[in-house]
Amino acid sequence: xxxxxxxxxxxxxxxxxxxxxxxxxxxxxxxxxxxxxxxxxxxxxxxxxxxxxxxxxxxxxxxxxxxxxxxxxxxxxxxxxxxxxxxxxxxxxxxxxxxxxxxxxxxxxxxxxxxxxxxxxxxxxxxxxxxxxxxxxxxxxxxxxxxxxxxxxxxxxxxxxxxxxxxxxxxxxxxxxxxxxxxxxxxxxxxxxxxxxxxxxxxxxxxxxxxxxxxxxxxxxxxxxxxxxxxxxxxxxxxxxxxxxxxxxxxxxxxxxxxxxxxxxxxxxxxxxxxxxxxxxxxxxxxxxxxxxxxxxxxxxxxxxxxxxxxxxxxxxxxxxxxxxxxxxxxxxxxxxxxxxxxxxxxxxxxxxxxxxxxxxxxxxxxxxxxxx
Numbered sequence: 116x117x118x119x120x121x122x123x124x125x126x127x128x129x130x131x132x133x134x135x136x137x138x139x140x141x142x143x144x145x146x147x148x149x150x151x152x153x154x155x156x157x158x159x160x161x162x163x164x165x166x167x168x169x170x171x172x173x174x175x176x177x178x179x180x181x182x183x184x185x186x187x188x189x190x191x192x193x194x195x196x197x198x199x200x201x202x203x204x205x206x207x208x209x210x211x212x213x214x215x216x217x218x219x220x221x222x223x224x225x226x227x228x229x230x231x232x233x234x235x236x237x238x239x240x241x242x243x244x245x246x247x248x249x250x251x252x253x254x255x256x257x258x259x260x261x262x263x264x265x266x267x268x269x270x271x272x273x274x275x276x277x278x279x280x281x282x283x284x285x286x287x288x289x290x291x292x293x294x295x296x297x298x299x300x301x302x303x304x305x306x307x308x309x310x311x312x313x314x315x316x317x318x319x320x321x322x323x324x325x326x327x328x329x330x331x332x333x334x335x336x337x338x339x340x341x342x343x344x345x346x347x348x349x350x351x352x353x354x355x356x357x358x359x360x361x362x363x364x365x366x367x368x369x370x371x372x373x374x375x376x377x378x379x380x381x382x383x384x385x386x387x388x389x390x391x392x393x394x395x396x397x398x399x400x401x402x403x404x405x406x407x408x409x410x411x412x413x414x415x416x417x418x419x420x421x422x423x424x425x426x427x428x429x430x431x432x433x434x435x436x437x438x439x440x441x442x443x444x445x446x447x448x449x450x451x452x453x454x455x456x457x458x459x460x461x462x463x464x465x466x467x468x469x470x471x472x473x474x475x476x477x478x479x480x481x482x483x484x485x486x487x488x
Contacts, residue, residue: 118333122341130345140311144303144353148361152296162246164188165200165209172220174261181257182213187249204236211235211246286454292366297449298422300357304350304381305388305442309413312346312392313405316484320400339481343389350385351378371456377449380462383469384445390476391441397483416442441472
């Protein structure tokens with residue numbers, strides 16, 4: 116313990132003396148946590164729409180006004196022909212065309228049915244799909260309002276209707292920040308841990324101090340623990356600042372589950388992650404090599420973690436990669452505990468998997484570290 120204490124003192128002094136490292140550890144993650152959730156938005160707004168109204172009736176004008184006042188659509192043009200509107204899609208000025216044919220209102224009243232034509236620019240499939248859903252929902256709501264008005268004005272006997280009541284569990288207001296911020300916090304802790312820790316041993320190699328350690332009576336596991344513990348403490352600190360300072364004060368996120376359980380999982384996760392960073396450093400001879408390897412794996416970790424894309428929508432081979440990714444499990448756990456209030460029983464499988472990662476990666480790092488120049 117005496118040897119380990121001296122190693123920890125050395126590491127903390129080395130970290131806090133590095134003026135370029137401190138902003139990367141403490142300031143950059145906080146700025147990213149503030150900025151990234153504002154840009155990583157699943158909600159699509161300002162969808163450019165061109166409305167071709169061949170009917171010029173009261174109903175068609177009401178539909179157009181309802182669409183443009185919804186806040187999701189921006190009217191870029193009201194051309195006279197479909198061909199003119201199509202040219203807007205070809206030039207990229209419009210995302211959607213809504214065409215209302217002649218006699219639209221007449222057919223709606225006489226035949227109780229009328230058709231609308233919606234054309235989507237599907238180059239951006241996500242935007243086209245979401246825009247089409249928004250537009251269809253607005254038109255459906257208008258149709259229901261019109262039916263209710265006709266029944267009331269004509270005093271017709273009200274037809275039986277099915278009333279659907281939706282209840283949004285765990286995120287009542289469908290606030291995407293509640294979903295994204297915990298996941299982004301995990302990624303930032305992962306980036307700090309993997310980058311900083313992977314370059315730590317390599318820096319010792321480059322400046323030559325590793326040789327002094329190699330000829331000392333320090334054992335390999337003591338050396339690894341001396342490198343791991345400081346960044347473990349820093350990882351917990353950054354996570355706490357992100358969760359309580361940024362998450363709660365800026366985004367209003369209040370964890371629903373046990374903080375003790377969340378920090379327990381965080382502790383195991385950081386051990387696994389830092390073991391991975393140390394393993395990279397044992398295979399690298401320069402900081403450039405360590406950064407390149409870390410960047411390669413971090414891109415895979417982020418893209419295959421379920422942060423931006425749903426794992427259930429991935430092909431089977433991609434699911435295998437996703438579930439070999441430690442970041443996947445922590446993102447799932449933090450969302451379960453913070454948003455749903457899940458307990459130990461719900462995340463027991465995740466704890467077992469991350470513990471296996473921690474044991475395997477750190478054992479590999481200790482065995483791979485060679486005390487020779």
